[in-house]
Amino acid sequence: MKGFLLFLLLILRTGVCTLQTKKVRKDEVVALKCGEKGKGSDKILWKNETSQMYLHNMSPAEQEQRNLVLDGHFLVILWASVNHQGNYSCGLSNFSSRSWFKLTVFEGNTGEHPRTCHEEEHCKLTCPPMSVPPNMSSTDPTWEKPDGKREQLPEIHFQSVKMEDGGVYTCFRSYPYYGQMYNRTCRVKLVVKPKEQKKYAKITEPREKEVFYVDIGSPKVIHCKAAVDLKFDDLFWLSNQSFVETNGSHPVFYNTTWENGDKMTASLVFKRVSENDLTKTYTCKLQSAGQDSSSVNITLSLKARPSYVSLAICSVCVVLAVVVSAVVYAKFKVDVTLFMRDTVGCHRRASDGKSYDIFLMSYKSETEVGINSHDRKMLESVLEDRFGYSLCLFDRDVLPGESIAEAVLDCVERSRTVVLVPTSPDPSLESGLLSALHAAYVERQTRLVFITTERTGALSTGSIPEALQLLSEAGDHVTWKGRGSEMPSSAFWKHLRYHLPAPHHPPKSKISLKTISL
Known part of the structure; x- marks a missing residue:
């Protein structure tokens, strides 16, 4: 270690800092070449700095004994051994400059x-x-x-x-x-x-012949992006084959940025788009040393103004859609409601304290045509047996000796809907009872449905008591058309059921008109 430090000190003293390292396998040849150049008369002096031995003073026999050869600028070690390992120096005889070597002798492999x-x-x-x-x-x-x-x-x-x-x-x-x-x-x-994948520089955006929509007088920035392979690839903009300036003081210029060393962006900047800019073709060009140049052309165009014709057409379409929907609903609302009740099974579930779905009662028709007793029986039977409604019937559910007025009002109180059926002139409701019925309607908001005949028509003012007229105006109307209304699938039954609430329970059984006629 001390010798190595002295060796370094000697290098610094002579002003030379170059140290050549040589490695040689044991018993193999190695040559050290002195790089100093002098005149023909100058002698190269070699010294083993480790042993402080001047090699040029050795006789040929001594050199042969040590397996050394001094030949001009060369010191050749013919059979390297551990004894040859160390530091060597060489220089001209005038000691103007010197070269330095560090020789290492290995046994086995000498590195790769x-x-x-x-x-x-x-x-x-x-x-x-x-x-x-x-x-x-x-x-x-x-x-x-x-x-x-x-x-x-x-x-x-x-x-x-x-x-x-x-x-x-x-x-x-x-x-x-x-x-x-x-x-x-x-x-x-x-x-x-592994084989290197050759990279090709290419423009990734914009697309060839892409159109950019702008507003006159507004700023606009268009980015041209390219994947590049070399730092000296160039990406720039042309305007009608003329170079666009990079000076930001111009109305149109571009600047470039790098990302991750392999992505380049040239941004074309319009401070304020002019009409003249719309007439030009702008070209983003990529020049690469490893391949042919490539480019894309783009143009500017004014943004389209909103079309009022399209707006009007859309408005008309919306109105038509609303009208058609309303017409379809008006035409099929009865069928849809009944379908939900019959097919899906939408029956009333919440308890409202009522005992009956319908109170079926008669009112006197001032015309000669009403619903006869046979049709009334069929009406009752279809409502109860076919459609599952629970009925309160005056001649069946009122106890003998009970006051008529109290019995009627009790049925109204216990029923969800009152259905008034016209009859031929027979004993009928008195005016006082009608007034009480109207008062009950106003107080309890009981649903009213009037069944009229084709000849009875709408109840006209003056032809019926005032209380009945008020009830008629408050209720819904369904027209009985004789034999055409007998079938449960007729329009009469559809409209009647539509105005009635859903029954508490589904129908118990199916009945036929033949059974009713018997």
């Missing part, structure tokens, strides 16, 4: 010279040369491949190197000198990397 190639490419391995005196020649090296095979070749060539070609290749070179052969071994490590 790296060589990297890419798969499927040409690859060449050369045996590292050694500078030797002019009168010392060398033979072609013998190569030992990773599989152990040997072959004498100046170089190893792979026309298309493969991954399995990688490994350590050892070259053996012989140096004939004064009738003797001296050897030197070098190891070359070949590393084969």
Whole structure:
């Protein structure tokens, strides 16, 4: 360690900081070349700095004994040993400058010279040369491949190197000198990397002939982006084949930015778009050293104004859709409501304290036509047995001896809907009872449904008591059309059921008109 520090101090003192490192395998040849140049009369002086021995003072016999040869600018060690390891210096006899060496002698391998190639490419391995005196020649090296095979070749060539070609290749070179052969071994490590994917620079946006919509007098920025491979690739803008300025003081200019070293953006900036800008074609151009240049052309166009014709058409379509929906609803609302009740099973579930769905009662028709007793019986039977309504009937559910007025009002109180049926002139409701019925309607908001005949029609003012007229105006109306209304699928039954609430329970059984007629 002390000797090495003195060696470094000596280097600094002479003003030379270059130190050459040499490594050699034991028992192999190594040559140190002094790089100092002088006149023909100047002698090269060699010194072993480790042992402080001046080699140029040795006699030829002593040099041979130590396996050393001093030949001009060269110090050749024919058979390197551990004793030769150390620091050496050389210089001209006038000591104007000196060169320095550090020699290391190894047993075994002396390290590897790296060589990297890419798969499927040409690859060449050369045996590292050694500078030797002019009168010392060398033979072609013998190569030992990773599989152990040997072959004498100046170089190893792979026309298309493969991954399995990688490994350590050892070259053996012989140096004939004064009738003797001296050897030197070098190891070359070949590393084969996967084939490099060739990258092509290209413009990624905008698209060719893309149109950008603008407003006159408004600013606009258009970005041209490119994937590039080399830092000296260039991306720029042209306006009608003329270069766009990069100076930001111009009304139209561009600037460039880099991202991650392989993405470039050239931004075309319009401070205020003019009508003249709309007449030009703008070109984003990419120039790359490794390939042909590429470009894309873009143009500017005014933004489209809103079309009032389209707005009007849309408005008409919306209105038509609303009208059609309203018409369809008006036409099919009865069928839809009944479908939900009959098919889906929408029946009333919440309890409202009522005992009956319907109170079926008669009112006197001032015309000669009403609903006869047979039709009334059929009406009651279909409501109860076919459609599942619970009825309160005056002649069935009122106890004998009970006051008529109290019995009627009790049925109204216990029913969800009152259905008034016209009859031919028969004993009928008195005016006082009608007034009480109207009062009950107003107080309890009981639902009213009037059944009229085609000849009865609407109840006209003056032809009926005032209380009945008020009830008629408050209720819904369904027209009985005789035999055409008998079928449960007729329009009469659909409209009547539509105005009635859903029954508490589904119908118990199906009945036929034949059964009713019996």
